[in-house]
Each structure stands twice: as C-alpha cells, then as structure tokens.
Amino acid sequence: MDINRKTAYYTLxxxxxxxxxxxxxLNNQIRTMKPDSxxxxxxxxYGVxxxxxxxxYLLEQLVKRGLRKLDAEPHVLLRMGIYQLMFMDSVPDYAAVNETVKMAKKFCFYQTKMINGVLRNFQRSRETLKQPIHEEDPVKxxxxxxxxxxxxxxLWLDQxxxxxxxxxxxxxxxxPPFTVRVNTLKTTPEELRVRLGERGIQAYYSQVSKNVLTLEGHGLLELPEYTEGLFFVQDAGSAASVEALEPRPGDTVIDVCxxxxxxxxxxAEMMENTGNVYSFDIYEKKLEAIEKHARRLGIDIIHTALNNAEELRTDLVETADKVICDVPCTGLGVVRRKPEIKYRKVKNEGRDLAKKQLQILQTxxxxxxxxxYIIYSTCTVNKIENADVVENFLKNNSNFRLIHSRQLMPNGEGTDGFYYCKLKKKY
Ligand SMILES: C[S@@+](CC[C@H](N)C(=O)[O-])C[C@H]1O[C@@H](n2cnc3c(N)ncnc32)[C@H](O)[C@@H]1O
Known part of the structure; x- marks a missing residue:
C-alpha cells in the first residue's frame, strides 16, 4: 500500500x-510514518x-444511504479519492481509484464495494453533478x-x-506566505535578505511591516540564520500591531496573553533589549517556549509568569507604560494556516467569547x-469580537480614547485576518 496516501489517511x-x-x-504522522513524499x-x-x-456536497449526491450514517473511515477515504480525481493533476484517475480501493480493503473492508462504486460513478457523472452555484440560499x-x-x-455574509x-x-x-520578523537586535532586513539569497532563498519585503520578510524556500527553520536567532516566524499584521504601540527603550510593557x-x-526588539517586558499566559508549557525562543533571539528583558488575564493583579495596577492585550479568539483570520478552524462550531457567533475578551481588556x-497606551488585538475577522468589544469598553471607560483601529485582511493586504486597536489612557 502506498505509504504517502496511508500517512494522509491517518492524519485526516x-x-x-x-x-x-x-x-x-501532520508533522507527527510524517515523523512516525516516514512517507517518501x-x-x-x-x-x-490540506487539499481535502x-x-x-x-x-x-458532491458525495451527498453519490452515496445512496447519505453521509450521516457513514463511519469516519469510509468517509475519509471517499473524500481523499474524489479530491485526487478532481484536483490532483499529477495523479492518474486509475491510481486515485485503485489506491483508494486498496486502502478500503484494509481499513474498512465492509465498505470496499460501496467506495469502488461511488468513485467509478463519480468518474462517469462528474459533469452532471449539481454544483453549489445552483443553490438559491446564499449561505448554502x-x-x-x-x-x-x-x-x-x-456571519461574513451579514458583515x-x-x-x-x-x-x-x-x-x-x-x-499562506511564510513570513518572518527580522530580529533587529542581531541583523537588518537587508543583511538577512542578502544572506538568505546566497543560500538560494528568496526574501521579499512586506508592505505592512518594514521588518517582516516573506521567504520562499525549503527547510527554513533548519537554517543557521534561524538557529542564530536572526528571525522568528510572524505574520506582518501581528508585527504591525506592536509597531503601532511604539514601545521605547526603558519602557515597562505587560503582554497579558x-x-x-x-x-x-x-x-523587546523595538526597546533595544532595555526596560522590562512581562509576558503572561495561562499555560506553563507555553511560557517555557517563550523563554526558549527569547534565548535564541538574544533577548533578556522578557519575564514570564503564569497569570489568568481575566483576574486583576493588584500589584500591577498603573505600573505599565504600554499593555498588549492579544486575546484568545475564534481565529477566523488564520484559517489559511489552520483550515480546521473553518469547521469549528462556535456558539452565538462568538458573543460568549467577546464577553471574556472584554473582561480581559477591562482587567x-x-x-x-x-x-x-494599550493595544487590543485578535487574529479574527468578526466585528463582534473586534470593534464591538472596543466600543463596549469605551462606553464604560471614559478615561480612554481611541487612537486608531485597523482590520487587516487576507483579501486586502494579503496578511492573516488581523484586527488591532490602539487606545490611550487619558487619566
Ligand atoms: C492569540 S494567542 C496570543 C499570541 C501572542 N500574543 C503572540 O503574538 O505570539 C492567545 C494566548 O492567550 C492565552 N490565553 C487564553 N486565555 C487566557 C487567560 N485567561 N489568561 C491569560 N492567557 C490566556 C492562550 O494560551 C494563548 O497563548
């Protein structure tokens, strides 16, 4: 049996x-299964x-008993088979069908005949199947x-x-593009661009953040430039939000999530590694990762601590020049990196989450x-979690003023979908 398809099947x-x-x-399965490609x-x-x-939508028209009653094993195999037939030009049709049927024999013997039938039926009838464009209801x-x-x-149709x-x-x-933030404590964007160019890796400047490069090449996280801490992986929208905050050398910054x-x-980089950055999160393991990367980047002003951002730490009241409030969100801006987010059920269009986000901002x-100054940000495209949260906050906090807000879009600036808003504490 083909090891590549088997690895894809286990992952899916x-x-x-x-x-x-x-x-x-996917990385776990590739590490254990060692596929040749x-x-x-x-x-x-990712295609499936x-x-x-x-x-x-297409399978629903081909599987007689419907998809609801289908077990996960034959369902995944059918999706893989149809996907190869429709979208993978490098795969001949006979291989798409035969390899799927071979896997069916091993993983769901009882459905082999059905799978074979559905795939062959798809080959015959693909031109006549109903397409979504013919649906009257826009949501459907x-x-x-x-x-x-x-x-x-x-949500997106409404908004x-x-x-x-x-x-x-x-x-x-x-x-998505592979974007990195240049560590200006150790190099400059141009210096890094030239160094990577000598290795055959193309680097392009971002229109959104002057210290972000898009890289094209393989094994980018195995490069000596990465190990030496000359860059870290970051989307331009994320970098732009911190640039808007304008942290300065000697500042005290609290990053609550x-x-x-x-x-x-x-x-830390914009502060030229002087001052203090307090980096909090609710997961210990994640704090260890921050410390590890800070060491690689040559940053020593970051102090991590376990802290629930919803609960007030009275010892920290009025101690920070700047605060970053990058809250947990529905993540609708990063589906191109994590397509599974497209299928996650979220209640009330994110309104429950918005309550938590407002609480974190308030605290x-x-x-x-x-x-x-404080930056409130999310990696989502949803007014309920973005502008509405800020509006609610401002209603109850007249000592704050909105400086500016920005919604970056994959179909606009080409970044992840990212929202940020800068607020000033007047008194
Ligand atoms: C959007 S991510 C932050 C990304 C990060 N600011 C960055 O730029 O790399 C949100 C983080 O908030 C953390 N988190 C979730 N709920 C929290 C809470 N109540 N208090 C503190 N951190 C929380 C999550 O563990 C997650 O790491």
Whole structure:
C-alpha cells in the first residue's frame, strides 16, 4: 500500500475523530510514518481539509444511504479519492481509484464495494453533478462552494455582503506566505535578505511591516540564520500591531496573553533589549517556549509568569507604560494556516467569547499608567469580537480614547485576518 496516501489517511482520520491542529497532527504522522513524499502528503491532507464541505456536497449526491450514517473511515477515504480525481493533476484517475480501493480493503473492508462504486460513478457523472452555484440560499451556496461552516458563512455574509465575503473566503483558502520578523537586535532586513539569497532563498519585503520578510524556500527553520536567532516566524499584521504601540527603550510593557511570544519579542526588539517586558499566559508549557525562543533571539528583558488575564493583579495596577492585550479568539483570520478552524462550531457567533475578551481588556487596562497606551488585538475577522468589544469598553471607560483601529485582511493586504486597536489612557 502506498505509504504517502496511508500517512494522509491517518492524519485526516485523526483530525476527524479528535480536535487536534492539522499542522501538529501532520508533522507527527510524517515523523512516525516516514512517507517518501511528504510534499504529496501535505498537498493531499490540506487539499481535502480545505475542500471538505465541497467534497461532501458532491458525495451527498453519490452515496445512496447519505453521509450521516457513514463511519469516519469510509468517509475519509471517499473524500481523499474524489479530491485526487478532481484536483490532483499529477495523479492518474486509475491510481486515485485503485489506491483508494486498496486502502478500503484494509481499513474498512465492509465498505470496499460501496467506495469502488461511488468513485467509478463519480468518474462517469462528474459533469452532471449539481454544483453549489445552483443553490438559491446564499449561505448554502457559499458554504459548499468555499467549504466554510454555515455559521461563519452567515456571519461574513451579514458583515461584508456577498462580494466581499466571497473574496475573503477565496483568499482564506489560499496557501499562506511564510513570513518572518527580522530580529533587529542581531541583523537588518537587508543583511538577512542578502544572506538568505546566497543560500538560494528568496526574501521579499512586506508592505505592512518594514521588518517582516516573506521567504520562499525549503527547510527554513533548519537554517543557521534561524538557529542564530536572526528571525522568528510572524505574520506582518501581528508585527504591525506592536509597531503601532511604539514601545521605547526603558519602557515597562505587560503582554497579558503572550504565548507563543511573537508580540513580546517585537517589543523587546523595538526597546533595544532595555526596560522590562512581562509576558503572561495561562499555560506553563507555553511560557517555557517563550523563554526558549527569547534565548535564541538574544533577548533578556522578557519575564514570564503564569497569570489568568481575566483576574486583576493588584500589584500591577498603573505600573505599565504600554499593555498588549492579544486575546484568545475564534481565529477566523488564520484559517489559511489552520483550515480546521473553518469547521469549528462556535456558539452565538462568538458573543460568549467577546464577553471574556472584554473582561480581559477591562482587567489589563488597569495596569496602564496615566498617559499610557494599550493595544487590543485578535487574529479574527468578526466585528463582534473586534470593534464591538472596543466600543463596549469605551462606553464604560471614559478615561480612554481611541487612537486608531485597523482590520487587516487576507483579501486586502494579503496578511492573516488581523484586527488591532490602539487606545490611550487619558487619566
Ligand atoms: C492569540 S494567542 C496570543 C499570541 C501572542 N500574543 C503572540 O503574538 O505570539 C492567545 C494566548 O492567550 C492565552 N490565553 C487564553 N486565555 C487566557 C487567560 N485567561 N489568561 C491569560 N492567557 C490566556 C492562550 O494560551 C494563548 O497563548
């Protein structure tokens, strides 16, 4: 049996049964199974994940007893088979069918005949199957066409209208760029660009943040430049939010939801490694990762501590020049990096989460000295978690003033979907 397809199958099956992250699951399976073509495995896994609801829309027309009663094993195999037939030009049709049937014999013998029948039927009838474009209901149409859970589809249609929602969904399905923040404590963007160029790695400047580069090449995290701490992985939107905060040497900054540490690192770097950055999170393991990366980057002003951002630490009241409040969110801005987010059920369009986000903002705002600045940010595209939270905060805190806010978009600036807002504590 083909080891590459088997690795993809194990990854997709585990994703179907658990709520694990695709990148972690895929890397684990590749490490254990050692497929001969990890690139093929990645293409197949991400292709199926990105198109899951569209594939199901077609399968629903082909599986006589419907998909609801189908076990995860034959369901995953059918998605993989149809995906190869439709989207993988490098795979001949006979191989897509035969390899899937071989796997069916091993992993769900009782459904081999059905799987063989469905795939062959698909080959015969693919031109005549109903397509999402023919659905009258826009939620049904967009949800199936772009493979987004109906709750997200409805949310974006309500907030952006059909044209912009469609372009946002299409951009969210593209392969994301690999972007890194240059560690200006050790090098400059131009110096790093030239050094990487000598290794055959192309580096392009970002339009959104002057110290962010997009890299094109393989094994980027195995490079000596990475080990030496010349860069860390970060999206330009994330970097831009800290740049807007303008941390200065000698400042005291509190980063209340800090892991994996990206924004704390930008702060420390802009502060030229002088002053103090307090980086908090609720997970001990994540704090260890911040410390490890800070050492690699040559940063020694970051102090980590376990802390629940919803609860006030009275000893910190009015101690910070700047505060970063990068709250947990629905993550709708990063589906191109984690396609599984497209299928996560979230209650009340994120309103429950927005209560927690407001609580965190309310608590962390107390840490600011008078005249200090706070950044509230999320990696999501959802007014309820973004502008509405800030609006509610300002209603109850007349001592704060909005300086500016920005919603970056994959279909606009080409960054992850990222929101940030800068507020000043007047008195
Ligand atoms: C969006 S991520 C932060 C990303 C980080 N600022 C960066 O730029 O690398 C949100 C973080 O908040 C943490 N978190 C969730 N709930 C929290 C809470 N109540 N208090 C503190 N941290 C929390 C999560 O563990 C997660 O690491």
């Amino acid at each position: 099956l585990r994703m179907e049964k658990n709520t694990s992250y695709s990148n972690i699951e 990890p690139a093929f495995v990645r293409d197949l896994v 994940l990105e198109n899951k609801l569209y594939l199901d 149409r967009f949800s199936a066409a772009y493979s987004f859970d109906p709750w997200i589809t409805k 952006y209208g059909e044209e912009r929602a469609a372009s946002l969904m299409a951009a969210s399905n593209l392969v 800090a892991a994996p540490g990206g924004k704390s690192f930008v702060c 962390s705002s107390k840490y600011l000295k008078k005249g200090g």
